[in-house]
Amino acid sequence: MTPIIHVENLTKHFRIRRHRPGRWGTLRRLVSRDFEPVRAVDGISFTVQPGEMVGYLGPNGAGKSTTIKMLTGLLVPSGGTVTVGGFVPWRQREQYVRRIGAVFGQRTTLWWDLPVIESLELLQHIYRIPPDRFRQNLAEFRQMLELDAFIHAPVRSLSLGQRMRADLCAAMLHDPQLLFLDEPTIGLDVVAKDRIRRFIGQINRERGTTVVLTTHDLQDVEKLCRRVMIIDHGRLLFDGSLPDLLERFGAHREMVVDLAEEYDDVSVPGAEVVERQGLRVTYRFSRQALSASELIGRLSARYRVQDLSVREPEIESTIRRIYENRHPRT
Ligand SMILES: Nc1ncnc2c1ncn2[C@@H]1O[C@H](COP(=O)(O)OP(=O)(O)OP(=O)(O)O)[C@@H](O)[C@H]1O
Numbered sequence: 398m399t400p401i402i403h404v405e406n407l408t409k410h411f412r413i414r415r416h417r418p419g420r421w422g423t424l425r426r427l428v429s430r431d432f433e434p435v436r437a438v439d440g441i442s443f444t445v446q447p448g449e450m451v452g453y454l455g456p457n458g459a460g461k462s463t464t465i466k467m468l469t470g471l472l473v474p475s476g477g478t479v480t481v482g483g484f485v486p487w488r489q490r491e492q493y494v495r496r497i498g499a500v501f502g503q504r505t506t507l508w509w510d511l512p513v514i515e516s517l518e519l520l521q522h523i524y525r526i527p528p529d530r531f532r533q534n535l536a537e538f539r540q541m542l543e544l545d546a547f548i549h550a551p552v553r554s555l556s557l558g559q560r561m562r563a564d565l566c567a568a569m570l571h572d573p574q575l576l577f578l579d580e581p582t583i584g585l586d587v588v589a590k591d592r593i594r595r596f597i598g599q600i601n602r603e604r605g606t607t608v609v610l611t612t613h614d615l616q617d618v619e620k621l622c623r624r625v626m627i628i629d630h631g632r633l634l635f636d637g638s639l640p641d642l643l644e645r646f647g648a649h650r651e652m653v654v655d656l657a658e659e660y661d662d663v664s665v666p667g668a669e670v671v672e673r674q675g676l677r678v679t680y681r682f683s684r685q686a687l688s689a690s691e692l693i694g695r696l697s698a699r700y701r702v703q704d705l706s707v708r709e710p711e712i713e714s715t716i717r718r719i720y721e722n723r724h725p726r727t
Pocket of ligand 1: 411412460462
């Protein structure tokens, strides 16, 4: 299949004024042309297939927004190539924006003082959406996103969750093949997040819309994305499936064992006891050093075991470890 997104050695360098300490430093900064480069995106390559839903993750300042801005044509790269659906985003911006939708969680693309419905109608004209298609899509999204309660209210009076739902509707009205979402659930409560996630999942499944999702909320990723890319300091640290991520970086697993009788010593070579409550013992063991079946063998050679289960590491702690180490094996 031909990829819908093709990114090759993409870079974006900004120049910021060099910081100098003290009052003289501030003065010199004002008059000098002393700049230092920031490699916001530093040689990234990847492809995305049509219909994929990809989570694009990274700590603050990693380069996520800069990448999304280049993919949506808002920023011109310093180097490398990007083609999305056959377009070079920043060169053919006018035609290109008809093919994509974008939602930036931190700001709305709607008109602040207009009622939601009027903003949506304006978009119909801007994108030249055929009337039938507009009516059909609007009816469908009104229902999916439960817009009716506030569709006649001005955008400025909406809650954050309502605004996000209106923005998602606006981004999808012109049937984009590709949707870029930058922090679509930021600041929302659990119920509102869930509604947004359901919508994103549904349009990806039913319409085959390709989705690139930037988020700090790992539940967004767990619930929606089969593939994740992790970026830090402008470089890709990982690109693969969630199970692969846990396999490679979730170094430890836990085994919860219910013993059939009391033992003074419950130790097992190669595993560490992390919790003991009555007959229940939790062991932690290294994925690389020991398989679960080896551990079961060692356990049952020493103790009578009633029941056991293996706990996989949480995605949250695994990703935090990647961010903290910064130099994992790729
Ligand atoms: N317009 C700009 N001028 C100078 N530096 C910039 C500019 N935009 C971004 N940067 C710098 O580039 C780096 C990457 O920023 P970017 O906003 O892409 O990160 P991010 O991963 O989206 O972070 P966050 O999760 O905090 O939004 C940061 O060091 C940031 O300070």
